[in-house]
Amino acid sequence: MPYQLTDEQRQRYREISQRSQRRKLELTSCVAGEKAVGIEPAGRLDPADLxxxxxxxxxxxxxxxxxxxxxxxxxxxxxxxxxxxxxxxxxxxxxxxxxxxxxxxxxxxxxxxxxxxxxxxxxxxxxxxxxxxxxxxxxxxxxxxxxxxxxxxxxxxxxxxxxxxxxxxxxxxxxxxxxxxxxxxxxxxxxxxxxxxxxxxxxxxxxxxxxxxxxxxxxxxxxxxxxxxxxxxxxxxxxxxxRDLFGPVLPRNLTRQSLGLPDIGFDCVSPTLRSGFTGPRKTTGVVNSKASLKTWASLGIWPNGVQSNRALARAFVPENGHHRMTVDDCALLQGFPADWKFAGAVYQGLGQIGNSVxxxxxxxxxxxxxxxxxxxx
Ligand SMILES: C[S@@+](CC[C@H](N)C(=O)[O-])C[C@H]1O[C@@H](n2cnc3c(N)ncnc32)[C@H](O)[C@@H]1O
Missing domain, CATH: 3.40.50.150 (Vaccinia Virus protein VP39)
Structure with a gap:
C-alpha cells in the first residue's frame, strides 16, 4: 500500500524531498546568472600540453x-x-x-x-x-x-x-x-x-x-x-x-587526477566513452558497457545525466555523492583542450565527443x- 510507510521510510523520503528542494533553489540561482565560468576544479589536465x-x-x-x-x-x-x-x-x-x-x-x-x-x-x-x-x-x-x-x-x-x-x-x-x-x-x-x-x-x-x-x-x-x-x-x-627504460617515458594520465578531483585513494584511466551511435537516442550518459559501471563507481564518478556546465552539475549532486560530469569533463577525457567547444544540446556534444578520434x-x-x-x- 502506497501510504503505509514506516517512520524510518517517512523520514528518508522527507530528507530526499528537502534535498531536492534545496537543489531546485540552487539551480534557480545558476540559471538566474551564476554561470560556470571560473569554478572548474583547479589542477586539471590541459590536453593542449599533449x-x-x-x-x-x-x-x-x-x-x-x-x-x-x-x-x-x-x-x-x-x-x-x-x-x-x-x-x-x-x-x-x-x-x-x-x-x-x-x-x-x-x-x-x-x-x-x-x-x-x-x-x-x-x-x-x-x-x-x-x-x-x-x-x-x-x-x-x-x-x-x-x-x-x-x-x-x-x-x-x-x-x-x-x-x-x-x-x-x-x-x-x-x-x-x-x-x-x-x-x-x-x-x-x-x-x-x-x-x-x-x-x-x-x-x-x-x-x-x-x-x-x-x-x-x-x-x-x-x-x-x-x-x-x-x-x-x-x-x-x-x-x-x-619502469621500461626503452618504453614510454611518462606515466599514464588518470581520470580523477586529470579532472582535478580530490584523491580518494583510487584512480585509473576512464572506461571508453560511449560512441555517439550506441545507446538510446538523446541520452546524456557516457556508459559504454555494463562492465564499465563498476569502474565509474570505483572512480566516484557518475556517468549519467551529464550537464552542460559546472554550476548545473553541482546543483544536481547524485544521491551517492559522486562527481557529476559536464560536457567539458567528457571532452577532456577524450583529449580535447578546454577551448574547443561543441555546438548543440548535451546529447549532441557527447555524440560528437564519443565519435571523435x-x-x-x-x-x-x-x-x-x-x-x-x-x-x-
Ligand atoms: C566516426 S565519425 C568521424 C569523427 C571525426 N573523424 C573526429 O575525429 O571527430 C563519422 C562521421 O561521418 C559523418 N558522415 C556519415 N555519413 C556521411 C556522409 N555521407 N558524408 C559526410 N559525412 C558523413 C557522420 O555524421 C559522423 O560525424
Missing amino acids: MPLQPQHGLTTLSLFSGGGGLDLGFERAGFGHLASYEILDICGETLRLNRPGWSIFSGVDDGDVMRASFSKFRGVDVVHGGPPCQPFSTAGKQAGEKDARNMWPQFVRCVREARPRAFVAENVPGMLDRKFGAFVRDHIVVPLADEYIVFKFKLSADEFGVPQARKRVFFVGFRAARDAARFEAPRPTHGET CPPVAYAVAISVTRALGALD
Whole structure:
C-alpha cells in the first residue's frame, strides 16, 4: 500500500524531498546568472600540453567525415594547413565553424555529403584524412560490414583516387581488424589503393598518448611515394609503464587526477566513452558497457545525466555523492583542450565527443606522417 510507510521510510523520503528542494533553489540561482565560468576544479589536465603546437610546414589536409573535429584539430596542431572539411551533420559543421571560423566547411546533406561531392578540385592536397562511419564494424553494432548501407569506405577510396594526395589517413574501430573483416579490408581498402599507395595498418591506445581514457582505434595510412613510405614509422607511445627504460617515458594520465578531483585513494584511466551511435537516442550518459559501471563507481564518478556546465552539475549532486560530469569533463577525457567547444544540446556534444578520434592520438599520427613526408626531422 502506497501510504503505509514506516517512520524510518517517512523520514528518508522527507530528507530526499528537502534535498531536492534545496537543489531546485540552487539551480534557480545558476540559471538566474551564476554561470560556470571560473569554478572548474583547479589542477586539471590541459590536453593542449599533449599536442605542442608545431609551426606551419606548408603541408595541407582535406578532411572527410569530420564530425566534431578530433582528426582536424590533431592535424592542425601538428602544423598542417586545412583546405576543407566535409560532414553530413549540420551540428558538427556548427562545431567546426564555432571553433575555426576561418576554415572552409561543407556541412549538411546538401553541401557536406561525401557521396555527392567531387574531389578532383583538391588535386595537390598533401593528406586526405577521415573516419568513415564505423557502425558497420563496431562491436556495439551488428557488424554487417560491407552489407551495411552506412559503409562509407568506397567513398573514402574514391576521394583518395580523385584528389591523389601524397598520403591518406583513415581511422576506424578495432573491430575492423577482426578476422571476419579480413576480406573486406583487403578487397575494399588495400586492393583498390594498392596500385597507387603503400598501405600501413596499426592499432593505437589513447591512454598511451596521455589521454586519460581506455580507447583503441585502428589506423590505415597510405603513401604514394616509396620514399615517403620508407620513412614512415607508426607513432610510439609517449605514456605507459615508466619502469621500461626503452618504453614510454611518462606515466599514464588518470581520470580523477586529470579532472582535478580530490584523491580518494583510487584512480585509473576512464572506461571508453560511449560512441555517439550506441545507446538510446538523446541520452546524456557516457556508459559504454555494463562492465564499465563498476569502474565509474570505483572512480566516484557518475556517468549519467551529464550537464552542460559546472554550476548545473553541482546543483544536481547524485544521491551517492559522486562527481557529476559536464560536457567539458567528457571532452577532456577524450583529449580535447578546454577551448574547443561543441555546438548543440548535451546529447549532441557527447555524440560528437564519443565519435571523435582523440586529438592527441590524431596529433601523434600527423607528426609521424609529417616526418614521412620529409617536412620534419
Ligand atoms: C566516426 S565519425 C568521424 C569523427 C571525426 N573523424 C573526429 O575525429 O571527430 C563519422 C562521421 O561521418 C559523418 N558522415 C556519415 N555519413 C556521411 C556522409 N555521407 N558524408 C559526410 N559525412 C558523413 C557522420 O555524421 C559522423 O560525424
